[in-house]
Amino acid sequence: MMRYGRWIGMGLLLLVLVLVLPWGDPAVVPVTALPEGPTSFPGMLVPAHNQTHPEAIALGRKLFFDTILSNDGKVSCSTCHDPGRAFSDGLPHSTGAGGLETRRHAPALVNVGYVPGELFWDGSVGSLEEQVVRSIEDPTEMASDWTTVIRKLREHPEYGPALVNLFALRDGSHLRPMHVAQVIAQFERSLVSGHSRYDQYRAGIAALNEAELRGLAIFFDFEDELPDAECNHCHTDPFFTDFQFVNNGIQSPDQWKNNPDGGRVEVTGKPFDRGKFRVPTLRNVALTAPYMHDGSKATLMEVIEHYNSGGHPAINSSVNVRPLGLTERDKSDLLAFLHTLTDSTFIHNPDFQRP
Amino acid sequence: MKKIFLFLPLLWILAFSACQQDKEASLTDLTLNFTADFAEDPLVMYGRTYAYPNSTDFRLQLFQFYISDVYLIKSDGTAGPKVLDVALVSFGGVQSESEAAQGVSVVLKDVPVGQYSGIRLGLGVDPVLNKTQPGDYRVDHPLSTNYWLMSNSYVFSKIEGNADTDGSGNFNAEVTLHVGGDNNYREKTFPQPIELRAGQPNSLGFSVDLRRMLVDDTGKFLNFAMMTQIHSDQSPWAVFISDNFMEAISMRK
Numbered sequence: 001m002m003r004y005g006r007w008i009g010m011g012l013l014l015l016v017l018v019l020v021l022p023w024g025d026p027a028v029v030p031v032t033a034l035p036e037g038p039t040s041f042p043g044m045l046v047p048a049h050n051q052t053h054p055e056a057i058a059l060g061r062k063l064f065f066d067t068i069l070s071n072d073g074k075v076s077c078s079t080c081h082d083p084g085r086a087f088s089d090g091l092p093h094s095t096g097a098g099g100l101e102t103r104r105h106a107p108a109l110v111n112v113g114y115v116p117g118e119l120f121w122d123g124s125v126g127s128l129e130e131q132v133v134r135s136i137e138d139p140t141e142m143a144s145d146w147t148t149v150i151r152k153l154r155e156h157p158e159y160g161p162a163l164v165n166l167f168a169l170r171d172g173s174h175l176r177p178m179h180v181a182q183v184i185a186q187f188e189r190s191l192v193s194g195h196s197r198y199d200q201y202r203a204g205i206a207a208l209n210e211a212e213l214r215g216l217a218i219f220f221d222f223e224d225e226l227p228d229a230e231c232n233h234c235h236t237d238p239f240f241t242d243f244q245f246v247n248n249g250i251q252s253p254d255q256w257k258n259n260p261d262g263g264r265v266e267v268t269g270k271p272f273d274r275g276k277f278r279v280p281t282l283r284n285v286a287l288t289a290p291y292m293h294d295g296s297k298a299t300l301m302e303v304i305e306h307y308n309s310g311g312h313p314a315i316n317s318s319v320n321v322r323p324l325g326l327t328e329r330d331k332s333d334l335l336a337f338l339h340t341l342t343d344s345t346f347i348h349n350p351d352f353q354r355p
Numbered sequence: 356m357k358k359i360f361l362f363l364p365l366l367w368i369l370a371f372s373a374c375q376q377d378k379e380a381s382l383t384d385l386t387l388n389f390t391a392d393f394a395e396d397p398l399v400m401y402g403r404t405y406a407y408p409n410s411t412d413f414r415l416q417l418f419q420f421y422i423s424d425v426y427l428i429k430s431d432g433t434a435g436p437k438v439l440d441v442a443l444v445s446f447g448g449v450q451s452e453s454e455a456a457q458g459v460s461v462v463l464k465d466v467p468v469g470q471y472s473g474i475r476l477g478l479g480v481d482p483v484l485n486k487t488q489p490g491d492y493r494v495d496h497p498l499s500t501n502y503w504l505m506s507n508s509y510v511f512s513k514i515e516g517n518a519d520t521d522g523s524g525n526f527n528a529e530v531t532l533h534v535g536g537d538n539n540y541r542e543k544t545f546p547q548p549i550e551l552r553a554g555q556p557n558s559l560g561f562s563v564d565l566r567r568m569l570v571d572d573t574g575k576f577l578n579f580a581m582m583t584q585i586h587s588d589q590s591p592w593a594v595f596i597s598d599n600f601m602e603a604i605s606m607r608k
Contacts, residue, residue, distance in 0.1 A: 040489065
């Protein structure tokens, strides 16, 4: 009988596994260890191959703030994504480790884990993990190469053993770029912001003043007697972006035709995607100046003035960008509302600071 | 007696395998393919200009709508299996005639095979789902976006484009027609014999005439010289578009 014991055990184990294992969509798993947004937030997608783990987030956080990933040892992810600026850098364009300037303005990483598809202003990377892999070798960002980065991490007294341990690798020789990308991506997914005064107002636990409420009504087109600033078509609640790619009339007709930065067309090849860029979130927007994909608007009021003017015409300029006729008071109140989207708990969250 | 335990996992696996085969034999995939036109012309974003009443030219940027609560109809005329909760059909990415001909497809999995007498589509978001909000879904769900806080409703359909109302060629009028609200939800049954078989592609084609959504069969039309925006559930013109949608959508043979 004993000779069959092993087979019985294996059979029962197989049976148990078949009955117990989840049979749901293998592409995603529920979020388990990320900060919770408000209930108005749709659920985040987390890749099955990179499930959330507190130790991975902590390690990703250290790497995010460490200049070890850059060629010159002076640039970290946080150089362009500063927590105090809602993970943006305050510059129209950033300067990478190779001394070269980035092509576009560094986007804020607010709620970046919720982006349902491609990332970047033009949607040219498919995931946060892929974004990390690419940023290391981008000459305008880390300007490094993975062979060097992996060697430095393997030889590092803390990172090498931590990564080997976290991924249960046999030894440091098995360390791969994807391991590094996965922990940084996990930290980036943890950057959840949903506790602004606007959120508290929606939850019924805070009040907005008269100007803010009037600005809210103009933003969302809540009241017929007030103008509609058309913001809500693209900057939809709860993320204050619909994640679409839009030509918002920021480029003049000449720029639209001749600008070497074609935006979305560079990814899709579709001619009418020229000049389209990802609609950015407005959460914490008061902290993320300058604005637009090219950092060409220094202040929020300049942005409001741009939209009030109707922007530059182009065959694919969004029809939601049109002359608005906002008064000075309307613009001021709209600005007041945009400031209610600042989430001070986000920028001061100790889990998001330099370790 | 104990030897019987040897065979339990094997029996279970065999039973599971047989069930899977039965399931595969009784279920199939069904593709709902939607194409859009503007009268006789294929609907293409940006690159084409369409003749519209009142000597107006019209150019599109976006046309999208939700379908929901989709049922196959049994031979006795009663509702059969529900095959879809909700999907967003968007022609926003259609920039060429070849893409227009290809259309937009919604692939339904595990649809019971059999003979049916038709299919019923909800045009818009049915009232039960319309009580939900984006926070009830994951970000990849069609109902995680397109929500109107002001009306507590999803935006069922969007028609956006530029109209040249003065003949200047400047396409001076920005047209944004957004329709939502339970009162604008419609259901349409398409009576047509449908046979769904296992192990082979099954597809049903639908076409939507966007012009017919804006111009009814009496010639009444939404005049872009007078009105370019509908962001509403209660506007009579929102109801006009919703009513016209019933006539604008048809099933391809």
